[in-house]
Amino acid sequence: MYLFINGSFTKKEDIQISPFDHGFMYGLGLFETFRTYKGHPFLLDDHFQRLTESAETMNINMPKYNRDETKEIIEELLRLNNMEDAYFRWNVSAGERNIGLSTDQYEQPNTIIYVKPLSLAVNTEKKARTLTIRRNSPEGEIRLKSHHYLNNILGKRELGDAPGEEGIFLTAENVLSEGLVSNIFWLKNEKLFTPDLSCGCLNGITRQFLIALAEKQGISVEMGRYPVEMAIDADEVMVTNSVQGLVPINQWESKVFPGNKGNWFRWANEQYQQQASCLWSKQEL
Incomplete structure (x- = not known):
């Protein structure tokens, strides 16, 4: 299984994050879950609008959202994992900092994109x-x-x-x-x-x-x-x-x-x- 971390497509067993990431230490992390339908990431713009606004609340400086670049990452994860459609979790954590509560902006967040297979299931009651x-x-x-x-x-x-x-x-x-x-x-x-x-x-x-x-x-x-x-x-x-x-x-x-x-x-x-x-x-x- 391939995931995406900070600009690289990486096998899940090779991914490492620092124990000093404040997403781990203090819960300063956010995520969006969405899925694709026939390869299309439904309502992707709305997910990233919420993610960006939430990151501002947490004082996390996220890169500006670019739909085309984001779509390319999603498509490559589908290709690498041989999936037509998938569940995605786009996770952003604050990044590394020393122990202690911080009021400064987090300039280098960690981004991990998780993926798992998901079929076009019919709604279940x-x-x-x-x-x-x-x-x-x-x-x-x-x-x-x-x-x-x-x-x-x-x-x-x-x-x-x-x-x-x-x-x-x-x-x-x-x-x-x-x-x-x-x-x-x-x-x-x-x-x-x-x-x-x-x-x-x-x-x-x-x-x-x-x-x-x-x-x-x-x-x-x-x-x-x-x-x-x-x-x-x-x-x-x-x-x-x-x-x-x-x-x-x-x-x-x-x-x-x-x-x-x-x-x-x-x-x-x-x-x-x-x-x-x-x-x-x-x-x-």
Whole structure:
């Protein structure tokens, strides 16, 4: 398996990083996960916009994003690993510095691009389960897609390894936040609802895409702070992330939903599949 580190394509067993990298020592690291569809990195511009903005928050000086150069790296990793499509994790850590908290800008971050095979799978329905562990509050103003993942790991331990289930986090104030590795949406009376960012959820790239898609089609979208009972009372429920795409929920607690037979899901998923192999940004909708 070939990965990419700081400008070089390298076999995974040959990759080394310093124990003084502050991404390792203090969690000062970020990542974006995305996938390709027929070789196309879906919503790549949006992923790098979020990555760049998050790096500024962490005081990490990233190279300016260049779509063509980034696309070439992705294509070469697919070629070297003999893959048509793949899961990618584009990881940026602060880089080396002495022990101790630092306020200076990190000028030499470490970039590692991980890759693993991923097929063009058909959406699989999932059951939702409300987790008892609460979603922690973000370290800063909003949640970043950072190395701080203990809350997710504890949630995963509670949920277990069943592939057909997704855990749903509530906040300490008992309002909905997000899924274990996803954002959550529900439809009620032809109106779309999702928690807002004050609930500690990640501003997911697929979340942004689905909101933009709905608004373009004249579907009302409301973001706010909602009790779990409101979502369970919905007509349809869906979770989203950048690797699995749009995933319908067919059961939550004792409530049964239409899952992949729901009219709203079928429409949204058809739109998603049409755009997945060509769209660079939600702005192109």
